[in-house]
Amino acid sequence: xxxxxxxxxxxxxxxxxxxxxxxxxxxxxxxxxxxxxxxxxxxxxxxxxxxxxxxxxxxxxxxxxxxxxxxxxxxxxxxxxxxxxxxxxxxxxxxxxxxxxxxxxxxxxxxxxxxxxxxxxxxxxxxxxxxxxxxxxxxxxxxxxxxxxxxxxxxxxxxxxxxxxxxxxxxxxxxxxxxxxxxxxxxxxxxxxxxxxxxxxxxxxxxxxxxxxxxxxxxxxxxxxxxxxxxxxxxxxxxxxxxxxxxxxxxxxxxxxxxxxxxxxxxxxxxxxxxxxxxxxxxxxxxxxxxxxxxxxxxxxxxxxxxxxxxxxxxxxxxxxxxxxxxxxxxxxxxxxxxxxxxxxxxxxxxxxxxxxxxxxxxxxxxxxxxxxxxxxxxxxxxxxxxxxxxxxxxxxxxxxxxxxxxxxxxxxxxxxxxxxxxxxxxxxxxxxxxxxxxxxxxxxxxxxxxxxxxxxxxxxxxxxxxxxxxxxxxxxxxxxxxxxxxxxxxxxxxxxxxxxxxxxxxxxxxxxxxxxxxxxxxxxxxxxxxxxxxxxxxxxxxxxxxxxxxxxxxxxxxxxxxxxxxxx
Amino acid sequence: xxxxxxxxxxxxxxxxxxxxxxxxxxxxxxxxxxxxxxxxxxxxxxxxxxxxxxxxxxxxxxxxxxxxxxxxxxxxxxxxxxxxxxxxxxxxxxxxxxxxxxxxxxxxxxxxxxxxxxxxxxxxxxxxxxxxxxxxxxxxxxxxxxxxxxxxxxxxxxxxxxxxxxxxxxxxxxxxxxxxxxxxxxxxxxxx
Numbered sequence: 001x002x003x004x005x006x007x008x009x010x011x012x013x014x015x016x017x018x019x020x021x022x023x024x025x026x027x028x029x030x031x032x033x034x035x036x037x038x039x040x041x042x043x044x045x046x047x048x049x050x051x052x053x054x055x056x057x058x059x060x061x062x063x064x065x066x067x068x069x070x071x072x073x074x075x076x077x078x079x080x081x082x083x084x085x086x087x088x089x090x091x092x093x094x095x096x097x098x099x100x101x102x103x104x105x106x107x108x109x110x111x112x113x114x115x116x117x118x119x120x121x122x123x124x125x126x127x128x129x130x131x132x133x134x135x136x137x138x139x140x141x142x143x144x145x146x147x148x149x150x151x152x153x154x155x156x157x158x159x160x161x162x163x164x165x166x167x168x169x170x171x172x173x174x175x176x177x178x179x180x181x182x183x184x185x186x187x188x189x190x191x192x193x194x195x196x197x198x199x200x201x202x203x204x205x206x207x208x209x210x211x212x213x214x215x216x217x218x219x220x221x222x223x224x225x226x227x228x229x230x231x232x233x234x235x236x237x238x239x240x241x242x243x244x245x246x247x248x249x250x251x252x253x254x255x256x257x258x259x260x261x262x263x264x265x266x267x268x269x270x271x272x273x274x275x276x277x278x279x280x281x282x283x284x285x286x287x288x289x290x291x292x293x294x295x296x297x298x299x300x301x302x303x304x305x306x307x308x309x310x311x312x313x314x315x316x317x318x319x320x321x322x323x324x325x326x327x328x329x330x331x332x333x334x335x336x337x338x339x340x341x342x343x344x345x346x347x348x349x350x351x352x353x354x355x356x357x358x359x360x361x362x363x364x365x366x367x368x369x370x371x372x373x374x375x376x377x378x379x380x381x382x383x384x385x386x387x388x389x390x391x392x393x394x395x396x397x398x399x400x401x402x403x404x405x406x407x408x409x410x411x412x413x414x415x416x417x418x419x420x421x422x423x424x425x426x427x428x429x430x431x432x433x434x435x436x437x438x439x440x441x442x443x444x445x446x447x448x449x450x451x452x453x454x455x456x457x458x459x460x461x462x463x464x465x466x467x468x469x470x471x472x473x474x475x476x477x478x479x480x481x482x483x484x485x486x487x488x489x490x491x492x493x494x495x496x497x498x499x500x501x502x503x504x505x506x507x508x509x510x511x512x513x514x515x516x517x518x519x520x521x522x523x524x525x526x527x528x529x530x531x532x533x534x535x536x537x538x539x540x541x542x543x544x545x546x547x548x549x550x551x552x553x554x555x556x557x558x559x560x561x562x563x564x565x566x567x568x569x
Numbered sequence: 570x571x572x573x574x575x576x577x578x579x580x581x582x583x584x585x586x587x588x589x590x591x592x593x594x595x596x597x598x599x600x601x602x603x604x605x606x607x608x609x610x611x612x613x614x615x616x617x618x619x620x621x622x623x624x625x626x627x628x629x630x631x632x633x634x635x636x637x638x639x640x641x642x643x644x645x646x647x648x649x650x651x652x653x654x655x656x657x658x659x660x661x662x663x664x665x666x667x668x669x670x671x672x673x674x675x676x677x678x679x680x681x682x683x684x685x686x687x688x689x690x691x692x693x694x695x696x697x698x699x700x701x702x703x704x705x706x707x708x709x710x711x712x713x714x715x716x717x718x719x720x721x722x723x724x725x726x727x728x729x730x731x732x733x734x735x736x737x738x739x740x741x742x743x744x745x746x747x748x749x750x751x752x753x754x755x756x757x758x759x760x761x
Contacts, residue, residue: 127592132599136646156646190588190649192751314640
């Protein structure tokens with residue numbers, strides 16, 4: 001045990017918190033101090049050699065950084081903030097982690113327990129406020145409860161379908177004393193995180209797959225969370241099944257693989273969207289049939305037998321009625337499934353993807369990935385970065401057009417290489433998340449693609465990058481618009497550009513002011529050289545690329561339309 | 570289930586068995602609020618298993634929606650099990666209390682018969698007021714209410730529903746089954 005030498009000693013609630021974090025294997029905390037969390041920060045001062053604290057510039061940044069950290073490390077991201085505004089500033093980050101199933105433990109300070117409910121200075125009911133956006137939360141009002149509640153928080157954040165947990169600690173609990181001892185939480189009477197695989201369901205799934213002539217696998221975030229990418233690869237190659245991916249499932253299957261059909265959904269690839277409505281068996285692994293994936297539900301994969309593998313029983317038949325459900329951890333389900341799935345070839349079926357691929361290639365991809373004239377396009381920037389990093393980088397994005405472009409054009413080679421805000425679509429996520437990702441994986445290149453809108457929502461985290469020396473490579477794709485909203489205005493609101501044009505600051509000067517090496521690229525001929533310099537740098541580095549202002553992202557399934565109606569222009 | 574049944578609004582009783590933790594009621598109601606389902610009645614009390622509480626929630630909705638809501642309730646960390654029933658699957662009662670001026674009770678002809686006919690009983694009589702209790706279904710307590718309104722009714726209150734299910738399987742059996750269906754051992758690579 002990490003803190004065995006302290007067992008039986010009297011410690012404060014604050015020190016007990018530090019010891020509990022060590023017991024849970026925490027080595028990084030993203031935080032921001034304030035009045036109601038000061039005793040904890042005082043205790044942290046003695047543990048700062050073992051618990052690295054990253055001082056962010058806004059609590060939302062702490063939450064997104066912890067989120068980015070958790071996504072690339074498979075560890076729990078930890079935040080530490082004060083009461084009142086410190087706590088409320090976390091909410092967006094909690095909601096983001098909740099909808100994307102990211103394990104986090106957020107610790108908030110709270111006014112002393114006798115003041116609870118009295119509208120004391122910086123008191124806010126954060127347990128009440130955070131309820132809809134946390135997997136679980138609790139308030140500690142006595143020092144002796146610290147180890148038990150923290151143990152439970154980590155257990156719940158990480159197990160089953162992961163999610164964010166919030167623990168609110170009153171100031172008197174931080175000051176109070178307790179006798180130190182720690183026991184990890186391994187079960188709770190009312191919580192059932194790992195459903196056992198039912199063999200008859202797996203056999204039935206295997207039967208459907210073995211008999212199928214036109215099967216299609218949809219790989220979701222659950223594949224990455226459960227670490228099922230090897231099993232996914234084995235299933236796909238053995239039974240010769242094309243694999244399409246959700247936004248959050250990207251990198252679970254190598255983008256360049258002959259069986260990779262591309263991304264699903266509103267701005268996904270042409271072939272997998274159309275083929276969803278042509279396959280005979282749809283094998284959905286670790287996903288929740290979000291409306292951005294399904295389009296119009298009434299005409300989604302009606303012809304197919306749908307096998308839905310997910311760990312969360314509440315996701316089964318929630319949006320899409322399925323033929324067969326397997327409620328289980330994706331890796332366990334796929335491992336068991338592999339015992340029954342036979343070798344197969346679906347050459348004819350797979351060949352039918354080719355014409356759709358070619359059409360998309362000719363209409364959308366080629367003109368955008370390697371344009372010869374006009375202004376620089378987002379697409380070619382991502383494409384060049386993908387080539388230069390050989391698909392080995394961790395790609396972090398913000399939200400909007402650049403996010404879809406990054407998802408479409410980066411050729412992922414390794415699992416766990418894409419960090420993006422999926423379900424919530426949180427602008428401002430990118431910059432802080434890239435900080436967390438780089439701290440979590442210092443061994444890998446972390447490249448952030450961010451738009452000029454989202455960048456300004458959390459731009460102050462440039463200060464965190466400088467102070468904590470986080471060598472993130474920032475690529476700002478500046479089209480001087482809130483591009484995705486502008487695209488919708490262009491397509492569905494008669495081009496009435498209502499408040500989507502941005503008057504921006506000189507971003508290079510801003511980055512420079514934070515002490516970050518920064519360049520701007522305006523013409524195509526300079527792009528490679530400037531990207532080279534950015535990627536070769538050992539320090540954090542910033543490149544602003546001025547891109548075509550009114551470029552639309554295609555393919556696109558307009559809201560409420562069928563996946564079959566995916567438009568190429 | 571055909572699509573007709575899915576669309577039919579019916580009365581459902583949801584039984585939720587949970588740990589007795591602060592804030593759970595809030596988490597529960599959020600699930601109904603998000604889907605804009607109005608709670609018709611709500612009763613909470615400790616079950617026969619020490620430490621486990623039972624929420625009895627009555628709503629009017631579609632079966633498809635009730636099933637989704639029940640699953641989302643069961644997903645809450647502190648909830649052990651959530652069941653939903655149509656009204657014909659349960660035995661249920663509500664209790665109603667009626668307060669009348671004592672003068673009215675003693676003075677009006679037929680009131681005593683009315684109380685007797687409805688199987689109500691007198692709980693307390695003071696010179697000023699009399700309190701009557703009636704247990705039954707809402708339609709019955711409502712019917713008595715309408716009649717007593719003509720007798721200068723002072724106050725009326727009705728409880729939420731309490732319900733016992735007709736199926737014979739006990740909660741403990743459900744829980745054992747649930748336990749059996751889950752792995753508790755932390756996976757080897759669970760290094761967090």
